[in-house]
Structures are given as structure tokens and as C-alpha cells.
Amino acid sequence: MDAHTLLTDIFRLTAPQKAALKKLGIATVHDLLWHFPTRYDEGGSETSVSALSLGMDATIIGVLEKLETKKSWKRRVPVSEGYVRDATGRIKCMWFNQPYIAKMWQDGTRVKATGKVTGGEGKLYLANPHLERAGAAESGLFEQVGSEPKSYQLEAKSSLFAVYPESAGVTSLWMRHAIAKLLATDIPAHIEDPIPAHILSTYHLPNIHDALIYAHTPRSHKDALAARKRFAFEEVFFIQLERQRTRALEARERSFVIDTPREDVDDFIGTFGFSLTSAQGRAIDTILADMQKGAPMSRLLEGDVGSGKTAVAASAAFAVVSQRPEGQRSGALQVAYMAPTEILAKQHFESFIHLFDDHPMPIGLITGSGCYKFPSKVARDKATKISRAQLLKWVANGEIGIVIGTHALIQESVQFKHLALVIIDEQHRFGTSQRRTLARKEARLPHLLSMTATPIPRTLALTVYGDLDLAILDEMPQGRKPIMTEVVEPKKREAAYARMREQLQAGRQAYVICPRIDEPDPEKAFAIQAKSVKEEAKRLKKDVFPEFQIDIVHSKMTPAEKDSVMKRFAEHEIDILVATSVVEVGVNVPNATVMMIEGAERFGLAQLHQLRGRIVRSAHQAYCFVVAESRGERTRARLKALTTAKNGFELAELDLRERGAGELRGGRQWGISDIGMEALENLKLVEAARREAIAIIKKDESLSSFPSLALALSQRAASFHFE
Ligand code: ADP
Ligand code: MG
Helix, strand or coil: CCCCHHHCCCCCCCHHHHHHHHCCCCEEHHHHHCCCCCCCCCCCCCCCCHHHCCCCCCEEEEEEEEEEEECCCCCEEEEEEEEEECCEEEEEEECCCCHHHHHHCCCCEEEEEEEEEEEEEEEEEEEEEEEEECCCCCCCCCCCCEEECCCCCCCCCCCCCCCCCCCCCCCCCHHHHHHHHHHHHHHHCCCCCCCCHHHHHCCCCCCCCHHHHHHHCCHHCCCHHHHHHHHHHHHHHHHHHHHHHHHHHHHHCCCCCCCCCHHHHHHHCCCCCCCCCHHHHHHHHHHHHHHHHHCCEEEEECCCCCCHHHHHHHHHHHHCCCCCCCCCCCCEEEEECCCCCHHHHHHHHHHHHHHHHCCCCCCCECCEEEEEECCCCCCCCCCECHHHHHHHHHHHHHCCCCCEEEHHHHCCCCCCCCCCEEEEEECCCCCCCHHHHCCCCCCCEEEEEEECCCCCHHHHHHHHCCCCCEEEEEECCCCCCCCEEEEEEEHHHHHHHHHHHHHHHCCEEEECCCCCCCCCCCCHCCCCCCCCCHHHHHHHHHCCCCCCCCEEEEECHHHHHHHHHHHHHHCCCCCEEEEECCCCCCCCCCCCCEEEEEHHHCCCCCHHHHHHHHCCCCCCCCCCEEECCCCCHHHHHHHHHHHHCCHHHHHHHHHHHHHHHHCCCCCCCCCHHHHHHHHHHHHHHHHHCCCHHHHHHCCCCCCCHHHHHHHHHHHHHHHHHHH
């Protein structure tokens, strides 16, 4: 039995447990040991059965009695029942949905039982108590000695226990028991530490064996913290190693030397109809210098929505398609441009056609719902719909220089003749490996330009983009009117509505963003209810804006319903669109220049910033009203940052500082686990992991002198593939 043993070989698992573990991606002993608690609960004070009262968190040391499994008639769920007896009496214990407890433990075992004292039909019981074998040395405070209870001064002792993310099928308690069982075997002792010893000692990190025990069964918060720090470091270190290894490998590959004369590029830029911001100018300089070197470029262009990334991408694309393939008198090098959605791909296609107005160039668009080519044979200034087969043929023989698409681009059998540049817009987990897929049989690796407006803090960028060099657009185009953002007190909502009305009457449109979709939950009648899309839309129509067209869009609608609403909004049949934040209002509606965000304190600042980015799509002044439900000073101060911060990245840093890495969670879009995300609160830790990874790769790229590290990395890669 070792860390790779399947759990099914060790535990008798029920079908729901198997399903739940599979969903969590847990198959082996290793997987389970690396499944970390979300928090640690204080066990409560140790006390006697006679002193228990309703609602207490208590720990009782005593002997188990009368364990059995029952089916609860009311809830039809299996229940383990039993008693813990100490010198003062016995208390019933009930474990709902956990029939195995009665099988795992035996009557007569001395245990420490920790749980909440719950009442039912006049009787008290411990609900889902955590059981731990009480050592012989661990005398209970109310141990039976002879027939007389020993009397002690009550001294509160507390114990910590791990709480795991609950998921249907496996409870936190099951996790605790199963992991404790694994930790008691000799498996942990045989797990080789993948982190080299010198790194552990430099950063005072516990070794793998201690860290596993501390993480799952800590004696103190300090132990737990040390362990979590180690595993957080470990994950960031692994990611950095992968990225640095990719980087080292790619640095040795050859790419296309792009040396289109600078005057030609400037001439192209001169036709845009605006002058570049200096940030755009610097980014283009950097990119051209990268592509001239012959080694593949790997660069990330980071800039807020509206900072003008497309113009930078087009300039890079122009430099590439202006170049003939080496040793050839005709044809051109090619560019692939990938966008996250069909709508965006279409928008880029149109922007490119426009930007290449005076330098006509065949441009293709490939999406799931059709292919287009520009220019059309009949009308030189129009795009035509063509068959996929025809487009693919022209891409393969090199006739179409620029191909724009969704990831249909890599999934389909698109073959390029001379693919020299891959541009990727807003696809965080895409990058170097996608470039390789696109390159296919190319002897040379294309250059890569990845672009993002997603505001993330520096530690996260350093980690996920460890293989990319950075270029930043930290400046907005001139003449762009900054959004007027205002934090509105709930009682001053009327004034904000008045300003909204002015804009609506002037012909503009508005979004109202609410945190929830549905009607209030009557069971939570007394809790503060966030505004809901459906209710707010009704209220606005009835009480505030009866003269305007109001409609809603949210994630529970079908794609067809959403499309139809968005289309009507784009055509100005709707004046006010009430929506949730999750719904992708990816459509560009330049005339929508007003946004009111309700329940704003429920969102992260970076998220609020992205939301309001939707109303800066035209020359009209944009207004954003941010309404918080809570009157707290802190909330107001936090939201005020929206009016002072220079860009989204600054807001992302603030989120991280004030709300912790939890704010960044939600989906594994970054390919980092929750414990890895904890590292992102610590810039020093992330920098250390990066530094050490760079040092190791520099010394030993193949990791041949770090076998356990190499193994851990390949397993990590395999498990991500599995995802
Ligand atoms: P991003 O992709 O960074 O969000 P876009 O590239 O879509 O931004 O640019 C947003 C708008 O700004 C476009 O209409 C574009 O033509 C315009 N634009 C870009 N650069 C400039 C500039 N330097 N001066 C004026 N307008 C610009
Ligand atoms: Mg863009």
C-alpha cells in the first residue's frame, strides 16, 4: 500500500461516496491526503455529561455504548446512534447519513466526542460528533474512579479539528475519519518530499510528513498554518517549475524572424485615425523587438477594457503578414487570432477589416456558425460568407494571412502554411500549449501574444503567467471620458434615478445590476435580502420608470431567450436592462452608458470594475451608480476606491488585501487549488517560489537530479489532463 493505492482498495465505499469522491477528483491515497480542510473548528470545552446544555459546543471523554445503525423514519436517511458515558451520565450521539460510524467504532472504546449539543423531543443529543480515540494518558475530567466521580476544577481544554468542504455524498466527518486512518498507517512516512531540503530549511517549511499531519490533525492553529503555508508554497512552486521549464524549452526553439521595416508599421498605424497612446507605442516597440530575435516571443499584454489592445494586436499582425516566408517570392506569413466567444471573434474580425482599410489583406473568420472572408470577390469592401472547406483550403495554401476565430481554430482541422503569430484574447488557461497545437507540423514555433483585461493581483499574474513576459497598457486613449462613478446611499437613490432619467431621455440606455435572480426566500424573511432581477424590474416599471421599456436577462434563461433580449437591447427596443452580474453581457451596446449596481458590497472591486467596463463603449459620458445596502463606514470606504483607483489591477490588489484570496476563488479557472490560492496573499512567498524554480531549471532543466520533484510534476500534469 502506498500513496498511489486506490481508495476503493482500502475503504468500503458506498455508491454515493464513490460518486462524490470522483466529483472531487479524489481517487488515490495521495489525492485524499492532498484534500485540505477549509478551516479548523475549536472543539469546545471539555465538560461532563451532567453539565451539558442545549446549544453548547462540547467535548466529552467517555466510553462508547450501544452503537447501532438505524433508518430514520422521518427523513429516510441512515443514522448511526450510540451513547458516550462518563462518570456523570450518558449522552446520546446521532450521526445522520453516516451509517459507517457504527461499524467503524466499537462499544467500549474510550473516546473524545466533540459536537454541538442539540435538542430533540425534550432530550439532548450530540449531533454528528467528531470522535477521536482517547489515549490512555488522557484522563477525562470526569473519569470514574471506584464508584465516586473524581471532582476536578473545570479547566477548559480545547482541541482543533479539521472541517472539509462538504459535498453531497461525503461529509466532513467521513473525510476526517478516512484521513486519520491513512495518517495512522506508514504511508505518509514513505512519501518522498518533492521539495528539496535546502528550500524547506531556507523558508522554514515543515517537511512533507509533518505537514500532512499538521494540516489534517493540528494541535494548534500555528501548526495548521505552517502546514498550509508549505502546501501553498508547494503548489505555486510546482506551477512555476512547469512554466519555467516551458520557457526554457521554448527559448531554444526557432521562430520566424520578423523584420518588417519600422516605417512600414508606422505607415500602417498612421491610417488608424487616432494617435497611439504612449503605452500602446511602447507595447508595439517591445513586441516588434521580441519578434525580430528569431526566438519565439511569449508575451502577455495586460490592459483595462478600452485601453486599445486591438490596435496593438493589429500592428503586430501587420508586421507579420507583411513578411514573405523565408526564401520565397510570394505568399505571406500567417496570423491566428483566438477569441473566447463567437461575438467577440466577429467584433475582432470587423475591427481588423477596418484597421486594415488602407492596407488590404485577406482576413478570414472561422466560428461554429459559419465562415467569412474579406475582401469579397465581388465587393472589395465587404466580407462574404464562404464554406468552411473553402476557407480551410485558403488557409492551408497560405492565401489568407489573418485568421480570426473561437477555439474552433484549434479544435478543427485548421492547417496553416506558415503560421508565425498566435494572438489569444482573454483565455487565461490557453497559451503556450495552444500555440503548440496550432503550430502542428511547423518546424518553427509561432510567436505568442496573449491579451487580458481581467484584473488580477500581481501574485496571481506572476504565478499563472510565469512563462510570459509582460507588457502593460496603463493609459487610456486621449479624449476618452472617464466613467463618472458615484457611491450612492440607499436613501439618495431618488437623486440617482433622476440623473438616470436625464440620460434615458437624451436617448441613452441603462443597465441595472442586481445580485440575485429570484423572488425573496420567505424562509429568510428577516435576513437582509439582496435585490433580485425579477422583483427590481417590476418595481422599476411600476414605481420609477413607467415611461421606459424594461426587460431582464439572467443566467437561468435559455441561450435563445438571452440572445433575443440582447438583440432587442442592442436595437434599442429596450431602454433599461435589469441583469445579474454573471450573465454575459458580452454584446457591445455603445449606446448603453448608464449602470446602476445594487447590493454592490456583495461584489469584489475588480468585478465591479469589469461590470462598469460595459458602459465605456462610446464617446458619450458614462455614469455608474454604485448602491450599497449596508450603511457601514468600511463598506463605503472600500467602494470609494472605485472612484479613485487608476485601473482594474489596482482594485484587484485591494480586493486581495481586504477580502483575501477567497475573493479570487470560484471555479478553477486558473488551474490552482484553494490552498494554492492562499499563497497569493503573500507576495514574498510567491516570489520565493518563482526564484527557486528559476534557479532549479537553470541548473537542471530535466530535473534529473530531483527525481521526486520530476515525478510530482508529471503526476500533476497528468491529473490536470484528466480534468
Ligand atoms: P481593448 O481591447 O483593450 O478593450 P479596444 O482595442 O477594443 O480596447 O479599443 C477600444 C476603442 O478605443 C476602439 O474603438 C479603438 O478603436 C479605440 N482606440 C484604441 N486606441 C486608441 C487611441 N490611441 N486613441 C483613440 N482611440 C483608440
Ligand atoms: Mg479587446
